Amino acid sequence: MDFNAVALFVKVVQYGSFSETSRRTNTPVATVSRRIQALEKDLGVRLLERSTRRLRLTDAGTSFWEYANQGVEAFETGLSTLDRDQLDLSGKLRLSLPPGFIPWRQLLQDFQSCYPNVEFEVLVTDRRVDLIGDGIDVALRIGDRKHEHAIAHRLGAYRHLLVASPSLLERFGIPQSLEDLLKIPCANWHTPTHSNTWQLGAETIEINPLLQVNDYLHLLDLALAGLYVTELPPFLAHTHVENGNLIALLKDYPFPLSELNLLYPSRMHLSRLVKTYINFCSDWAVNLFQT
Known part of the structure; x- marks a missing residue:
């Protein structure tokens, strides 16, 4: 079953017509009609009685709409909460840092000064972490760009x-x-x-x-x-x-150059919080190390 079709069905009932639903959702009328028909075919029941002037819910449509409406409302509430959290940059960042990397203590303080609702959970270790297994969002590492399950974002380089x-x-x-x-x-x-x-x-x-x-x-x-x-x-x-x-x-x-990298699991589906942290680190590190 297509959840988008269910959500569109709920909108059709709320707005009272295919044309008004088309206008408010920026979806062609023909697409709205086609998706409702596909939903009815998937369910094996008729949900709406159509006439030239109005739509009317069938008995099956009324029963289905009561549950569908609750689900769509809950989903939209979840999306709204997620968008609000992203906008406010609240949440927890799980980070890994190498031991003794003093500058990052100041970076974390500066980041939290800009985004006071962000929490940090920091694993300090020089071992090769399992980003997924250890639940790490972003790891700071010297060298170590070859990681089969991670993307490396180069921050810069320095010499001992x-x-x-x-x-x-x-x-x-x-x-x-x-x-x-x-x-x-x-x-x-x-x-x-x-x-x-x-x-x-x-x-x-x-x-x-x-x-x-x-x-x-x-x-x-x-x-x-x-x-x-x-x-x-x-x-x-x-x-x-x-x-x-x-x-x-x-x-x-x-001494040879030592590269400083941020490692994270994937470029896809990064939260706004993680993206903001990566960009913040990039800007912060520009003048940190002299090569």
Whole structure:
């Protein structure tokens, strides 16, 4: 059974004629008549008695209209509520963020300042999330554009910085080459699938880290304590480099670009809330990272 035909039948009864229904719904009269006839054929009963001057419900039509009208009213109320919610941007966003991604804390605050009726549920993890299974609307990820069940929206790219504290460099000297770098105690970001190498410029060097951890905030603390040379994302390192607590090393040997992406399940049927969040992130991130 065609629900649109049922809804059209309800309108015909409300407006009293095919022509008035045609005018109010912007549907040709011939289409209105054809759909009502198809509905009657599907139901196997006659719903309306037609004459040149008026329409009259049959007994079967009266019984059917009472239930159909309730269903159409409930459906239209649901659509109205949905449209109102979308207009007000209320609801919950289920997000995933990598650990230590400090700038996004401010982004979420700015988003909620603009849209105070939006709630966030945030899963902080560096694992590859199952967007559908974990119920995630949008995941922020560094790299990881290849995902069989996700669309990737590129926000930008940035380079990590190789940094050490002045106190550590007083002990070991400022490295002028990759060979000098290997003489300084180092710590690095690590997961079971992450190798103990740094790609610096065109060179890939094997390092022997004394500490490995999948937490850049931990690495920042270790660098500030003067214990290790390490790599840090620019949003964690820049302030400390500017105030002299850390020194950026071997600038002629830059780390490769790291891409920042939003992952979401599909381009189709995205809610206005999710679309607004994606656009907000795109605008917000324009000047966030320097490459």
